[in-house]
Amino acid sequence: MRWDPGPPPSFATLFEQAPLASYQALPAKFRLEWGPIYYRGRLDGSARLLIVGQDPSADENLVRRAMVGTAGQRVQGLLRKLGLDHGYVIVNASLYSIYGQFDAEMAGFMDQAAVRAWRNRLLDQLAQPGLQAVVGFGKAAAKVLDDWPGAAAFKAAQRLFQAQHPTARAPAALLKSWNQTLAALAPLLTPDPGVTPDPSPYPLSGFREQDLARVPAADLPFGMPAWLGQGDMATRLIKGQAKLKTPAANAAILWTAQADQG
Template identity: 35%
Template sequence: MNTDPFDTGPTGKFRTLCQKYPDDTVYRGADGFRSLWGPIFYRGRANGSARLLVIGQDPAQTEAFTRRILSGQAGRRVQGFVEKLGYTRSYLMINAFVYGIFNQNMAMPHLNDPEIQAYRHQWLEAAFAKGKIEAVVTFGNAAFNAWTAFKATPAGQAVTAFHQKALHPTADKPGGPITRKDLLDNWNVALNKLRPHIQNPDVSKPLVPYGNDFTAAELPAIPSRDFPMGLQPWMRNTDFWAGMSDPPGTERANISIVVP
């Protein structure tokens, strides 16, 4: 008998935000968004109990199936990061964009469009409403810029949680200017700056820095409690099982699944 816990869903203001959200007249395919797969809102505790807030960029192919953000390669890397801080459950992860992007150059100029920004600010206001968030980490420039825009608002100015910027979890793309070691060195700096502000971790343990590459333990399976009921283990403990189909179709919306 399988007894894995599962995400029972958002509550309160978070639930309302998942019921009323910007549609494809705001996140248009013509503007670079993969709107045909719909919005993907969060991962973690959308119920006011989170102590750590993680902000990413946008959901990709894997997330279109799991219906939770940061659930592919980037998600497992981030999971290892938050667990180094002692968080095994008390976190909330949201993205700058609730729809996937298929063209960065087209989509990024819309980061702070009024409707997109206003909806994102409502999520951030809900996250801080209970006063439990101790720290915020933004992964990548879009996340950092989204956080900066929120901090300029009256609600954002009232937030006292410590913020740390970090490189995007997949910034070490092959042939790019950022190497794996660059990424992990940056994350070590972020961890060391965040650690003194963590007062209520789920697990108390010494901070172990990254080396020159990820170890298996630093790429953990994402907990079943972060996903809808019935999601299979291979979907949360393996990478690259979802990718673009050939042909990719309108808005690169066609996705191919390979079961390991």
């Protein structure tokens, strides 16, 4: 199967029940125009690793899947080192892109009963019998996993990991965190067929080109062009910015969202 077929009925129903009104009540906190982003990866029960990230950005808005930009390609490289090329599922702490960083106001939003209850239902439904471990990236993911009752079993089995966000600004601390997670997590996961794990540590100087991996077509909706899932392809305009930066490629689209229709 080359493309992601979309969510099965049980997940489609759950996604349709998402508390979007809670997000839409805070237009100063979320970029609502681009709509919610629900997942990337396997929803058929075959995932052996569950990843929780923070929120979608420009690339994710274009592709309609979680973690496909720089952060996602760094995570994809980590998945490759763990021996996984498809046996994973990725969701974010927030369905919509956040203005700014995760802060006390955002933590308070995530404590709303409707938001927390739906998020925990999603994680419960993802925690199917074959799931072997859970990883959260960044503070928002840590909040989500701390609030999820289902995390207790993974924590007790030492199969719950918290790592720094893949775009954290201090490379040495970030990669030290990833090396610790990689060393502890790799022995717990069953590799995908034909994929050889490579638990060798990252150099603390920063990510190299070979440390990133492109997002596979099987994670993307039908018909996506071949260049999606590698590099930074989408740029969000800053308010007042006159024009797009000159694209490195030979074509570009300026995509303007209509307010209040996300």
